[in-house]
Amino acid sequence: MPELGRAALVATLGLVLYAVVAGGAAAWTRRRRLAASAQNALVGAFATTLVASGVLLAALVRNDFSFVYVAQNTSRELPTGYTISAFWGGQEGSLLLWLLILTGYAATAVFLNRRRARDLIVWVVPVLGAVALFFAFLVVVVATPFAVQTAPVDGAGLNPSLQNPYMLAHPPMLYLGYVGLTVPFAFAMGALLARRTDERWIVATRRWTLVAWTALGVGQLLGAHWAYEEVGWGGYYAWDPVENAALMPWLAATAFLHSVMIQEKRGMLRVWNVLLVVLAFSLSLFGTFLTRSGILSSIHSFTESSIGPWFLGFICVVVFSSLALVFARLPLLRARTRLESLVSREATFLYNNLLLIALTLTILWGVAYPILHEAVVGESRIVGAGYYNFFLRVFGLPLLLLMGIGPLVAWRRASLRSLGVTFAWPAGLALLAGAVLLALGAGSSIPGLVAYTFSAFVLGSIALEFVRGTRARRALAGGSWPGAFSALVARNRRRYGGYVVHAAIVMLAIGVAGSSAYDTVGEGKLVRGESLAVGDYRLTYRALDEREAANATELRAVLDVERGGEPLGTVAAGKNAYTAERQVSNEVGIRSDLVTGEDLFVIAEQVNPDGSVYLRVFVKPLVNVIWLAGLVFLLGALITLWPDAREQRRLAVRYGDARAPTSA
Amino acid sequence: MSVALLLGAVLAAACVVLVALPYLREPVAERDALDEPGELERRQLELAEVRDRALGALKELEFDHRTGKVSDEDYRTLVGPLRREAAAALKALEPRAGSSARVKADRSG
Numbered sequence: 001m002p003e004l005g006r007a008a009l010v011a012t013l014g015l016v017l018y019a020v021v022a023g024g025a026a027a028w029t030r031r032r033r034l035a036a037s038a039q040n041a042l043v044g045a046f047a048t049t050l051v052a053s054g055v056l057l058a059a060l061v062r063n064d065f066s067f068v069y070v071a072q073n074t075s076r077e078l079p080t081g082y083t084i085s086a087f088w089g090g091q092e093g094s095l096l097l098w099l100l101i102l103t104g105y106a107a108t109a110v111f112l113n114r115r116r117a118r119d120l121i122v123w124v125v126p127v128l129g130a131v132a133l134f135f136a137f138l139v140v141v142v143a144t145p146f147a148v149q150t151a152p153v154d155g156a157g158l159n160p161s162l163q164n165p166y167m168l169a170h171p172p173m174l175y176l177g178y179v180g181l182t183v184p185f186a187f188a189m190g191a192l193l194a195r196r197t198d199e200r201w202i203v204a205t206r207r208w209t210l211v212a213w214t215a216l217g218v219g220q221l222l223g224a225h226w227a228y229e230e231v232g233w234g235g236y237y238a239w240d241p242v243e244n245a246a247l248m249p250w251l252a253a254t255a256f257l258h259s260v261m262i263q264e265k266r267g268m269l270r271v272w273n274v275l276l277v278v279l280a281f282s283l284s285l286f287g288t289f290l291t292r293s294g295i296l297s298s299i300h301s302f303t304e305s306s307i308g309p310w311f312l313g314f315i316c317v318v319v320f321s322s323l324a325l326v327f328a329r330l331p332l333l334r335a336r337t338r339l340e341s342l343v344s345r346e347a348t349f350l351y352n353n354l355l356l357i358a359l360t361l362t363i364l365w366g367v368a369y370p371i372l373h374e375a376v377v378g379e380s381r382i383v384g385a386g387y388y389n390f391f392l393r394v395f396g397l398p399l400l401l402l403m404g405i406g407p408l409v410a411w412r413r414a415s416l417r418s419l420g421v422t423f424a425w426p427a428g429l430a431l432l433a434g435a436v437l438l439a440l441g442a443g444s445s446i447p448g449l450v451a452y453t454f455s456a457f458v459l460g461s462i463a464l465e466f467v468r469g470t471r472a473r474r475a476l477a478g479g480s481w482p483g484a485f486s487a488l489v490a491r492n493r494r495r496y497g498g499y500v501v502h503a504a505i506v507m508l509a510i511g512v513a514g515s516s517a518y519d520t521v522g523e524g525k526l527v528r529g530e531s532l533a534v535g536d537y538r539l540t541y542r543a544l545d546e547r548e549a550a551n552a553t554e555l556r557a558v559l560d561v562e563r564g565g566e567p568l569g570t571v572a573a574g575k576n577a578y579t580a581e582r583q584v585s586n587e588v589g590i591r592s593d594l595v596t597g598e599d600l601f602v603i604a605e606q607v608n609p610d611g612s613v614y615l616r617v618f619v620k621p622l623v624n625v626i627w628l629a630g631l632v633f634l635l636g637a638l639i640t641l642w643p644d645a646r647e648q649r650r651l652a653v654r655y656g657d658a659r660a661p662t663s664a
Numbered sequence: 665m666s667v668a669l670l671l672g673a674v675l676a677a678a679c680v681v682l683v684a685l686p687y688l689r690e691p692v693a694e695r696d697a698l699d700e701p702g703e704l705e706r707r708q709l710e711l712a713e714v715r716d717r718a719l720g721a722l723k724e725l726e727f728d729h730r731t732g733k734v735s736d737e738d739y740r741t742l743v744g745p746l747r748r749e750a751a752a753a754l755k756a757l758e759p760r761a762g763s764s765a766r767v768k769a770d771r772s773g
Contacts, residue, residue, distance in 0.1 A: 007672030011679050018683060030698040036686035044682045051675060119701055198709050265717060265724075410734045411724060412742055418735040468731035476730070654712045 002067060005055035005146040008048045012099065013136040015045040019129030027122040027193070035122045039110050042125060045132060046103035053100050056093060056145050060086055066151040069093060075157035075580035077551035082163050088171045089162050091292055091307070092145035097172070098288065099135040101179040105208070106132060109183045113204045116655055117187075120201060124190035131182050134314050142306050157551070157580035166226035173219030174246050178284040180212025181249060184256075185281035188274050189322060192329045197270065202260055203651060207641060209260075213253040214637040220246050221630040232586030232603050234521075234618045236626070239388040241296050241367045245287030248360050248367075252280035255356040262346045265411060270333040271326065272353070278322045283360070285315050295371055341413035348406040352399060359395040363388065393447050397454060400509055403502045404430075404458035407465050426460030448517030455506045455513075462499045462506075469496075491646070493639050500636030507629035511597070514622030523605075523616040535619035537600055538562045542570070544611050552576040554587070557604050557613040561591060573602040573615070597624040708757065715753035722746045 023038030025031070056069070060083050065071040073086040073093070088094045106128040113121055139145065184205035191201035223243065228236040237243060256276040262269045290296060293308030326333075339347060366383040373381040408422040433456035434449065442449045466485070473491075474484035489496040522534030526541040533539075540560040547554045556574035560567065573589030589602040599620045606614040681688070701709075725742055728734040734742070 001668040001671075003666070003668040004671050004675075007668075008675060011675055015679060015683070026698075030700060032696050032698050033686040033690060033693060035698060037683050040682045040685055041679075044679045047682075048675060048679065118699060122698060196706075198706075199713055200709075265721060267714075267717065408733065410728050410738065410742075411721060413738070415735055415738050418733065418738055421735070422733050465731075468733070469727075472727060472730040650716065654716055655709070 001055055001058075002146040002148050005052045005059075006140075006144065008052035008055065009096075009136065009140050009144070009146070011048040012045045012052065012103070013133070013140045015041040015048065016103075016129045016132040016136050019045065020126045020133055023122070023126035023129055027126065035125070038125050038129070039114070039121070042103065042110055042128060042132075043107040045136075046100075046107040049096070049100045049103045049136075052139075052146075053087075053096060056096060057084065057087060060084060063155070064151070065153075065155050066148050067145070068147040068149050069145045071149070071152055071155040073155070073158055075155040075551065077580055078155075078158055078163075079550055081165070081168055082158055085162065085168050085171075086158050088175070089158050089167075090145075092139065092143045092147075094171065094175070094292065095135060095139050095143055095307070096145050097175055098179055099132065099139055101175055102128075102132050102135060102182055105179060105183055106186075109186075109204075109208060113187075116651075117200045117204050120187065120190045120194050120196055120204070122190075123193040124186045127186040127189045127193075128182065131186070134310075138307055138310065142310060154580060157578065160552075160576065160578045160581055160583050160585040161230055163551075163578075164226055164230045166222050166229070170219055170222040170226055173215050173222060175219075177212045177214075177216025177219055177246070178249065178288060180208060180215060181253060181277075181281045181284045183208040183212070184277050185322075188277040189325060192274065192325050192332075195329065195332060197329065197332045199264060200655075202263060202273070206260070209253060209257060210637065210641050213250065213257060214634070214641070216246060216250040216253065217633055217637070218630060220250065221627070221633070225627060228623075229588060229590065230585070232588045234601060234603060234616065235516075236623075239366070239385045242291050244363050244367050244388075245290045248363055249280050249283040249287060251356050251360040251363075252276060252283055255353045255360075256280055258349045258356075259353050262349050266346055267337050268335045268339065268346065269350075270335055271330065274326050274333065276353075276357075278319070278326070279357075279360075282315060282319050282322075283364070285311070285318060286364075289315060290367070343409065343419070344413050345406060345409050345411045348402055348409055352402050352406065355395045355399045355402070359391060359399070362391040362395070396509075397447070397450055400451065400454045400458060400506070403505065404454065404461040407499065407502075408461050422464075425464055426457050429460035430454065430457035432456075442518070445513075445517035448513045451509050451513040451517075455510050458502060458506045462503055465499060466496070489639065493642055493644055497636050497638075497640030497642075500639055501633055502636075504629045504633035504636055507625050507632060511622050511624070511626035511629060514597075514625065515599075515620040518621050520619040521617070523614070525606075525612055525614045527610075527612045532615060532617060534600075534617040536563050537617075537619060539571070539602070539615070539617065541613060541615075544574075544607070544613070545572070549576075551580060552578045555607055556587070556589075557607065557615070559589070559602065559615075561600065571600060571602055573604040575604065575607055592624055594624065597622045597628075599623045711753050711756045715750060715757060718746055718750035718753060722750060 019038045019041040022034055022041065026035035026038055056067070058064075059067045059070050060074060061080070063070065063074065063076055063083070069090055069092050070086075073090045074083050078086070086093065088097045110121055110125060110128070113124075117124075184201075187201040187205045191197055220243070223246070224236040227238070227243075231238075256273060259269050259276060260273055263273050289308070289311040293311050295308060339350070341347065366387055369383055370381045373379065404426060408419070408426070410418065430453050434453035437443075437449055437452050442452060466488075469488045470481060470485045473488045474481065477484065477487065479487075520535040522532060524532045526532060528541055528543065531538050531540040538561075540562075541557060542560050543558045545554075545556045545558055547556075554574065554576050556572040558570055558572045561569060561571050568591065571589040571591045574587050576585045576587050577583075578585070586603060586605075589604075591600040591602075593599070599618075601618040601620055603616040604613050605616050608614070722743070725734060725739065725746060729736075729739045
């Protein structure tokens with residue numbers, strides 16, 4: 001039924017166009033029914049996009065190769081899970097997913113805020129509609145997923161590197177994050193257009209930003225795990241532009257989530273917050289542009305790409321029009337309070353923001369420079385990992401330290417005596433950890449040692465916050481220690497959920513430092529019966545197994561593993577030869593030690609016709625702490641996101657009071 | 665007529681009905697102007713935000729003092745201005761006779 005899919009997308013295009021035109025007219029002329037009609041159009045656009053997505057999904061599941069998209073991205077032998085994931089495996093499908101999530105978010109956000117922020121919503125609708133209009137235009141006119149052909153016997157199959165369980169979740173999570181940043185952007189622009197720069201746009205979008213930020217964070221970790229397992233080069237993050245594309249908006253959103261607290265608590269940084277929202281949204285568009293325009297292959301492929309120039313034009317329109325709007329509304333955004341002291345919680349948040357944005361812009365330059373160089377000079381350039389690692393240390397290590405300092409400093413100002421008391425324990429713990437690690441030989445990597453020392457400081461300060469808070473809560477309300485602890489967290493979910501997220505970031509730092517600064521590498525060619533020693537491990541090549549899977553021939557070198565003379569079982573690494581796709585992929589072997597968090601990571605670089613194999617082996621200490629950090633990150637985000645009845649009551653009183661009779 | 669064509673027509677009709685719904689429900693509106701908050705309501709919202717900010721800061725200061733993060737000396741310096749700020753916002757938000765009518769008049773423009 002490609003006709004139904006096309007008709008549904010044309011309906012989406014018409015509805016979002018109506019939402020822009022009628023919504024804009026309603027906001028301008030203040031007409032109530034027209035505004036409600038425009039809101040309904042956004043809801044309808046979600047429904048029609050859902051229908052179009054259903055048509056594509058049905059075509060994928062039915063292997064209907066009369067759809068060009070289905071024939072290009074699946075084959076008959078492809079397992080069902082990957083057939084479904086082919087929805088976002090190609091350009092047209094992923095753009096449709098963008099549109100589906102966007103219209104879904106838009107309909108939900110408008111519905112949830114239709115009463116509390118009614119005067120903002122009338123302006124938010126045309127902004128959301130305008131973003132949706134661009135993506136609807138792309139999938140209707142430029143890159144339709146419903147192009148048809150005479151059905152071939154079989155499809156071309158899915159890129160083998162995408163045939164991994166992590167690919168079922170990684171792209172949708174990233175898209176939930178990218179697209180989610182549209183909501184705070186639309187509310188910020190709506191507030192500026194409506195000249196309503198009170199805190200309602202922040203209240204309305206706080207959770208949306210958190211959801212988008214959490215999805216981007218989890219999506220990146222899933223992507224890192226996919227790269228670790230599937231790409232087969234021995235790492236999980238290569239500073240690839242596609243990876244950076246997701247990191248940049250996440251960093252900008254992280255800065256926003258911190259600076260918005262300064263606006264809520266002190267009424268400061270109002271211009272900065274709006275600019276951060278614009279930056280985060282623009283970077284999310286830029287990320288999609290990088291992955292979808294072909295510009296990363298070469299400028300040539302970009303100019304030949306169907307969507308690249310459209311995307312670039314849209315990003316320019318978004319950036320220039322939002323900056324012009326912010327500039328026009330500057331008088332409304334003036335702060336009413338000033339920073340009282342450079343030693344205060346808000347000041348540490350400000351430092352954190354400056355470092356996060358410096359890191360974001362550094363990465364942006366690293367991504368943009370090769371593209372600009374090729375466009376201007378005509379030669380391609382590569383910005384290597386050395387550039388990014390240098391700036392990660394320069395900005396990342398102070399950021400890590402600030403995560404420990406911030407919670408220990410009071411709002412407004414803190415005296416040296418207070419700081420001395422609160423810093424004593426975490427600083428002592430950090431120095432002790434540093435000294436012990438130095439004695440154990442961690443001084444072989446100075447950045448690694450510094451990262452671990454700072455991590456100990458942050459963990460110490462977080463633990464101290466929980467202990468002191470629980471003690472104070474117990475002194476105030478009595479009861480048991482666990483009861484006081486849960487009451488503490490429940491009464492201030494944002495603060496303590498945030499601390500859990502900080503602990504996750506520290507775990508990430510520990511895992512990254514351990515696996516990159518203290519790893520061991522070995523390589524060699526082995527024939528059956530020969531051994532290779534790497535670190536404490538010894539691997540003996542036992543057999544070469546061949547197996548026919550559903551859509552590939554799997555070849556595996558089976559290796560016996562010993563550590564310190566003790567047998568630990570086997571690990572298998574090899575290659576998959578995909579029949580329909582006519583491609584070969586590296587399939588690594590990983591043996592995880594869940595007690596120490598260490599991985600033995602084996603790549604079969606070559607499997608020779610004589611049965612010998614060329615192996616590359618890594619021992620990666622603490623790498624599993626990175627994946628554990630993902631779970632802790634999710635837990636912290638959920639605590640922060642969990643609905644807080646007390647806060648809802650407080651907000652209800654606030655907005656109720658604003659409508660109640662008072663003195664002028 | 666194919667099934668796809670029929671479903672497409674149904675979809676298009678449903679979209680038109682959904683968009684026209686506010687006008688179908690209320691063909692002739694007595695008042696079609698958006699509920700526009702006036703200057704007075706904006707001022708009240710601003711005061712309510714100032715009040716909440718000051719009360720929140722006071723609560724946080726008390727807790728930080730209790731946990732030992734804020735010293736007695738810092739507490740004494742900070743608590744006074746915060747209390748005055750909260751009191752001023754609360755006083756400004758106190759209801760007075762006749763102001764209800766002013767809000768209504770202000771909102772209707």
